[in-house]
Structure formats: C-alpha cells, structure tokens
Amino acid sequence: MESFRQVLRQLGFIEGRNLGIELRYARNGLQQLPELAAELVRMKVDVLTTFGDLAPKIIAQTTGTIPIVAISDDIVGAGLVASLSRPEANMTGLTLMSPELSAKRLEVLKEMVPGMLRVAALWDPTTGASQVALTERAARSLDLKLKILEVRRQEDVAGDFRAARDDRADAINVFSSPFLASLFREIIVFSAEYKLPAIYQWKEHVEAGGLVSFGPSLAAMFRQTATIVVKILRGARPADLPVEQPIKFELAVNARTAHALGLAIPPSVLVRADDVME
Incomplete structure (x- = not known):
C-alpha cells in the first residue's frame, strides 16, 4: 500500500487533502467479500481497487457502474474482462500471468x-x-x-x-x-x-x-495499479484502458x-x- 500511496502522491493525489482511501480486509475469510464489496459500493467511492480473481468477480457482480481496477491472477481466463486490449464494461487493471x-x-x-x-x-x-x-x-x-x-x-x-x-x-x-x-x-x-x-x-x-x-515485484504491481487509478480519477473510462502486464520478473x-x-x-x-x- 505504501508503494500505491507513493505513486498517487507523485501524481497529485494526496491522502487527507484531495483523496480518501477506504481499506477493507476479508479477515474472517473469503465468505466476507460480498459484504465488504456491498459496503464500498454503498459509500459511492469513485474507484474500486482489488486483488486476485475472486474479489474482482464479486465486486463486478455488485456494481456495473463504479470503475474497478483489478490486480488479477488471470483476468481473461477468469472471465473478468473480454480481452486485454478491449476490457469493456467497468473493469480494467493488471494481469499477473x-x-x-x-x-x-x-x-x-x-x-x-x-x-x-x-x-x-x-x-x-x-x-x-x-x-x-x-x-x-x-x-x-x-x-x-x-x-x-x-x-x-x-x-x-x-x-x-x-x-x-x-x-x-x-x-x-x-x-x-x-x-x-x-x-x-x-x-x-x-x-x-x-x-x-x-x-x-x-x-x-x-x-x-x-x-x-x-x-513480478509486488510493489511494482501496486505502483502500476496506482497509475491506472489516477487515469480513471482524471476521467478515463476502464473500457478504454487496456489491461497491463508485468514488465519484469x-x-x-x-x-x-x-x-x-x-x-x-x-x-x-x-x-x-x-x-x-x-
């Protein structure tokens, strides 16, 4: 998260000034994910960021309008987006291959x-x-x-x-x-x-x-994700942002x-x- 926050700060989004970050953890197991997704959707956040294949799927079932940026294990194979170049709908992000x-x-x-x-x-x-x-x-x-x-x-x-x-x-x-x-x-x-x-x-x-x-580097994945989040905060649509891949292993x-x-x-x-x- 520090890598994520660092890139946001560098790009002009500073927590407590013009940005709020709501963190949620499924501490009680994967069965808690639908409840956490619904809670964030009710808060009407501007962007939802999540990790893996299951959490993005649950969030996509919860909202079809709020932009979702996923760090996914296999974003196409999991059926989260239509393709890497044209993700469609309200999700984009990174695939970890x-x-x-x-x-x-x-x-x-x-x-x-x-x-x-x-x-x-x-x-x-x-x-x-x-x-x-x-x-x-x-x-x-x-x-x-x-x-x-x-x-x-x-x-x-x-x-x-x-x-x-x-x-x-x-x-x-x-x-x-x-x-x-x-x-x-x-x-x-x-x-x-x-x-x-x-x-x-x-x-x-x-x-x-x-x-x-x-x-890939975990910190690098969060840095890449932060740059995608900033594009969306500045008005880009997830459907227009190709899914990115790691550039180094x-x-x-x-x-x-x-x-x-x-x-x-x-x-x-x-x-x-x-x-x-x-």
Whole structure:
C-alpha cells in the first residue's frame, strides 16, 4: 500500500487533502467479500481497487457502474474482462500471468532440486483451473508427476503437506492467489518441517524464509495499479484502458533455507537470480 500511496502522491493525489482511501480486509475469510464489496459500493467511492480473481468477480457482480481496477491472477481466463486490449464494461487493471508463471516455476524447481520426479502443487480453487492446466502441461514436458492439492481453508495446509509427503513429493509449487499468499507463514513452517523445497510467487516470501520465488515485484504491481487509478480519477473510462502486464520478473533465492534443506544453489540459478538472501 505504501508503494500505491507513493505513486498517487507523485501524481497529485494526496491522502487527507484531495483523496480518501477506504481499506477493507476479508479477515474472517473469503465468505466476507460480498459484504465488504456491498459496503464500498454503498459509500459511492469513485474507484474500486482489488486483488486476485475472486474479489474482482464479486465486486463486478455488485456494481456495473463504479470503475474497478483489478490486480488479477488471470483476468481473461477468469472471465473478468473480454480481452486485454478491449476490457469493456467497468473493469480494467493488471494481469499477473499466473498460469504461465506457475508453469515456469516448475522449471526453476527442477533446477533447484536435483533428481526431482514428483511435485505437489497447492491450489486455491477460487482462481479457476487455468493454473492447473498449464502446470500439468509443463509437468508432462519436464517428465514430472504432478499432484494438485486444494487449499480452501487455512486448516487444509497441514493435511496437504502430509498428503505431499505420503505421495513422495520432492518439492512444492505454491500457485498464485491472494488467499495462498496470506498463508505464507504456515507454508514456510510446514516446508521446513517436512523438508520439502517450495517455490513462491513473491520475493517477500523468500525474505520470510521461503526457498525460492519467481514472479513480478509486488510493489511494482501496486505502483502500476496506482497509475491506472489516477487515469480513471482524471476521467478515463476502464473500457478504454487496456489491461497491463508485468514488465519484469524477479528470481529470488534464500541461501540459508537452501542450506537447511541440504540444497546447493546451482550456478545456473545464481547467475540469473536478482536477489540471493543470506
């Protein structure tokens, strides 16, 4: 949010002076999203900004007039917009290309874990099936066996790690979703406990003790989103603003976690890494 506010300030929108930001968090779970969306719509805000695939879908069902700027995992695949170039209706924003990146993370895992044959993937079903489909295709091309494990509640994480162990998984691919991202502490703890190397979406999870991440910069995504919000505040229509994509992807590795898992970071990963944390 600080990255978001910083760009707004740079572009002339200063909180408390000519801008108000109403933050809402689904602290009690995803079932709270419709209530929060309705509350913000009743307040008649000028722009709604949200994250993921499920929250934008719920907000779009709540209002067909207030502009929505979404940071979505797969904005077209989730049916949120008609196309990247012509989003139509009242939504635009950013697509994180999560299906393509979830598949790409398998390649990084295979480099990081010598002799890897089996991978378990943690999947939030509210993001749809596109990450599953592309990652299954990538697994076949890499001659890997892939097991998809659903995470619908925080309590599912422990059972999924036991299932991964029982299936003799060599590593974990954490699919992209705001819900799974919110569970990073639990995932990091179980990854260490079961000695299962895991790859994440955000560098912040590697900073917290995760092994490796590959994806866009979270701060950069919020900065890009802020520029889109400003265009709308200045009169642009969401339907006229093409959906944007990340312009850079980061590879981050935690050397201490690699050592704890008995892994040597391959030179091919070291030379490409944007950040190696000691």
